[in-house]
Amino acid sequence: MPTFYDPGADAGEASEALRGLAHATRSFENPQDLYGVLGDLLSGVRSLKQVLDQLAAAHVENRPRAFDDHGDHDIGSQDALASADEIHQAATLIDQAEERLDAAAAATSRVAWRDDPAANVPQAARWISVVFLQGPEADEVLDMIDRDGAVAGLDHLKSWDFGDETTSAAMENGYVYDVPPSGPLEREVRDGDYHLAYSHSFEHVALYRLHGVAPADRLPDDKRTLGAPSASRPTREQQQTSWFEPASITAIKQQRGLGL
Structure with a gap:
């Protein structure tokens, strides 16, 4: 254990810890x-x-x-x-x-590690928006990230994910992406099928979930919004904002590529 006052002893502790880490990192099971x-x-x-x-x-x-x-x-x-x-x-x-x-x-x-190798991962997979918070609503999560780490904030936002209901809402509003949207001064953390993006400067947090589409459910390329050939995000006609969405949130989503 470090002494916090004896440089010689603590240097020895650090050396031993690094030797142990060098041995432990020869392979990564997880x-x-x-x-x-x-x-x-x-x-x-x-x-x-x-x-x-x-x-x-x-x-x-x-x-x-x-x-x-x-x-x-x-x-x-x-x-x-x-x-x-x-x-x-x-x-x-x-x-x-x-x-x-x-x-x-x-x-x-930004890497989503999976238990199965790439050959077993569904090829038709897109990111859907789970939740986007800004201002006072985001401050609570940003404080949590500062206090407990980004993964804690990500786990907290998972409570906004209602499964098929969230997926359907994202599909209907066009909040579906080849890659999670990323804006200036944002930090990103990925944990499994979830991707967190947050910014203290702009006071917002966003959570995305990877959604796999079964081959039988895929639409032809010219009829679906999930893979527009000219961009990774839906077209202007496909991105309709909700009538009850505040103008401030619409503006920030436009800036970050989440809306019109």
Whole structure:
């Protein structure tokens, strides 16, 4: 367990933990774990960057106590500065690694891992809109995401999914997509057949569900709204908003590709 006050002991704990992780990640029985592992590693890399910055600073601050093995202070001080510079360079490289890991975690969050391989996944599958919230209605979910994580927010929004009723409503209103809509300043998380998109800047959250269409139920390509050849979203004529929908919600859906 970390001490939070003994650098030597905690460095040993971190080394052992990484050795264990290196052994455990030789294979992944459940690929759903990949996103969580990446998220924890990203947190660890950020902490490592802080540790390196603090180590570099400690070398500089303790230069008055730096000597070589023969008691030469000038040489010891120069070596302390050299070490601080090298540690600073390492911290700069960690910055780059953090950016790459962040991008990797974002891409992994968009993957819907399934138990069956691709050959057994229905080919006619589209994303339907389950719920879209904005403003005060979304604030509760955004606060939950900040407090408990994005997956907690996604699980909360699943309560808006009423199965066939939700699917029918999405079909009737044209809220069916080849890929989940994505707007500026949005973050996305995928868990199984569900996809969460949310934005603190625009104060909205949206949940989508993957819906498989049986081959017998598929319509010809020229009669269905699920695969328009020119775009991944329904055409203008196919996207009709509900008469009771507030204008503010209509506007934000237009911006995000959810409506006219």
